[in-house]
Amino acid sequence: MAKPNTRQRIIESALRLFNEKHFGNVTTAELAADLGIAEGNLWYHFKSKRALLDAIAARYVEYTRGRLAIEPGAGDVLEDYARLLAALSEEVRAFRFIFRDRADFGEFPASMAAAVGGIYEASWAQMGRFFRALKAAGHLDIPEAWIGPLVTNSIIVIRFAPELFREMRLAEEDAGRLSDWGIVQHLACFGDWLRPEARRWLIERLDLGAAVASAAGFAAVTA
Numbered sequence: 001m002a003k004p005n006t007r008q009r010i011i012e013s014a015l016r017l018f019n020e021k022h023f024g025n026v027t028t029a030e031l032a033a034d035l036g037i038a039e040g041n042l043w044y045h046f047k048s049k050r051a052l053l054d055a056i057a058a059r060y061v062e063y064t065r066g067r068l069a070i071e072p073g074a075g076d077v078l079e080d081y082a083r084l085l086a087a088l089s090e091e092v093r094a095f096r097f098i099f100r101d102r103a104d105f106g107e108f109p110a111s112m113a114a115a116v117g118g119i120y121e122a123s124w125a126q127m128g129r130f131f132r133a134l135k136a137a138g139h140l141d142i143p144e145a146w147i148g149p150l151v152t153n154s155i156i157v158i159r160f161a162p163e164l165f166r167e168m169r170l171a172e173e174d175a176g177r178l179s180d181w182g183i184v185q186h187l188a189c190f191g192d193w194l195r196p197e198a199r200r201w202l203i204e205r206l207d208l209g210a211a212v213a214s215a216a217g218f219a220a221v222t223a
Helices: 006-021 028-035 039-045 049-068 077-094 096-100 110-136 144-167 175-189 196-205 209-214
Strands: none
Touching: 006 028, 006 039, 006 049, 006 096, 028 039, 049 077, 049 096, 049 110, 077 096, 077 110, 077 144, 077 175, 077 196, 096 144, 110 144, 144 175, 175 196, 175 209, 196 209
């Protein structure tokens, strides 16, 4: 396998550091030191942190294409839904600074701003198809009129978990805990509509036991 080139290494290092330390806390000198290159070499590839942010956002948009391709098939819809939730959890974990640190960088970069509306629209439609498939399979006993609000609440919970953790000064640096916590809260949105056996299966399939235990109160995840 070919080694990543310098530009790719810069993107990967910046993504990791931004996720760990927040976008506004990472200096270009720190990023160059992490890579073992001169700061001038960093600027050769990216003229500003904003340009670097734009490159990472483009990678995020590409990731969402794979996640949006997941659909309920003719087989086990719970397995398909577990795949979707796992992809959403990874999306939050891998790109959490994009959603958490807008107070640091302001507007979304161009590569994401042009696509974000379509991503949300497609995500709404994807979740709605899954909820209807779960209903048809007997896993979800929900009135049709409530599917739309449930989709909205579910996406809000998953999407804004990183920002909520930042605002409440919670220990979101445990990336697995953050993304799993969002999925657990999403499952809680179903209430009694989701069959208990389906909920138990999803929690076990996605290894959410620890997140379920901590989700009873914020105190369990406070730094």
